[in-house]
Amino acid sequence: MMNILPIVAIPFLGTALGAATVLMTRNNVSQRLHNMLLGFAAGVMVAASVWSLIMPSIELAEHMGRMSWVPAAVGIILGMLFLLALDSLVPHMHPGGDTAEGPHTQLGKRHMLMLAVTLHNIPEGMAVGAVIAGAMTGSSGITAAAALALAVGMAIQNIPEGAIISLPLRGDGMSRRRAFGYGTLSGVVEPISALIMILLFEHIAPALPYLLSFSAGAMLYVVVEELIPETQQGKHSDMGTIAFAIGFVIMMVLDIALG
Secondary structure (H helix, E strand, C coil): CCCHHHHHHHHHHHHHHHHHHHHCCCCCCCHHHHHHHHHHHHHHHHHHHHHHHHHHHHHHCHHHHHHCCHHHHHHHHHHHHHHHHHHHHCCEECCCCCCEECCCCCCCHHHHHHHHHHHHHHHHHHHHHHHHHHHHHCCCCCCHHHHHHHHHHHHHHHHHHHHHHHHHHHHCCCCHHHHHHHHHHCCCHHHHHHHHHHHCHHHHHHHHHHHHHHHHHHHHHHHHHHHHHHHCCCCCHHHHHHHHHHHHHHHHHHHHHHC
C-alpha cells in the first residue's frame, strides 16, 4: 500500500520553502528574478502536463483504438474551461500585476494576489491526486514512482510561487512573519484538493483518463493565461524563457527517470 500522506504533503512543503525566502532576504524580488521564477514554474507545469498527465491519459484509453485521443482532448478542453470560469468568478490579480480583475475590486491587492496563486494551486493538487489515484488502482500503468516524481516536480514549481507571494508582500510593508504566513497558506488548498481526488478514486477510476487530462488542461491554462505573459514583462523576458527551458527539462527528467 502506497504511503499517501507524505507524497501529498511534498508540494505544500515546496510552497512553504519558497515563502520562507522572505525570512532570509531584505529586498523585494527584482524583475529579472521575478521572470525567472515564473518561467521556471511554467516549464515545470508544461512538462508535468505532458508526461505525467496527458500521455498516461492516452495510454489508459488505448482500448479505444484510433479514438484513444478523445479522453485527453475532452479533458484538456474541460480543464481550461473550468479555470476560465474560476478566473471570471473569483476576484484576483495576476502575480506581479497592478490591476485587479473580477467584480469585487475593493479587495486588497495582497489578498487578491494570494487568491490568484491559491486558485492556481487547485489544478496542481488535482493532478497529484489523480496520479496517486491512478497508481492505487494497480491496473492503470501509473506507478508510485510516477506519483512521487509529479509531487516532487510540483514542489519544485511551488518554491518560486511561494516566493512570488511573500516577497512582494514584504516589499509592500508587511512583516516578514505575516508575509511568510500568507505565502504558506496559499499552498494549503493543494493537498486538500489532492486528498479529495484520492478519497474519490474508487468512484472516478473509469473516468481517470479524463481526470488526468482535465488537470493538465487546467495547468496549461494557468501557464498560458498567467505565467508566460508575466515572464515577458520588463527588460528581462529572455531570462524567463531560459528558466522555462530549465524547468521543463528538470520535470521531464524527473518524470522519465522516476516514472
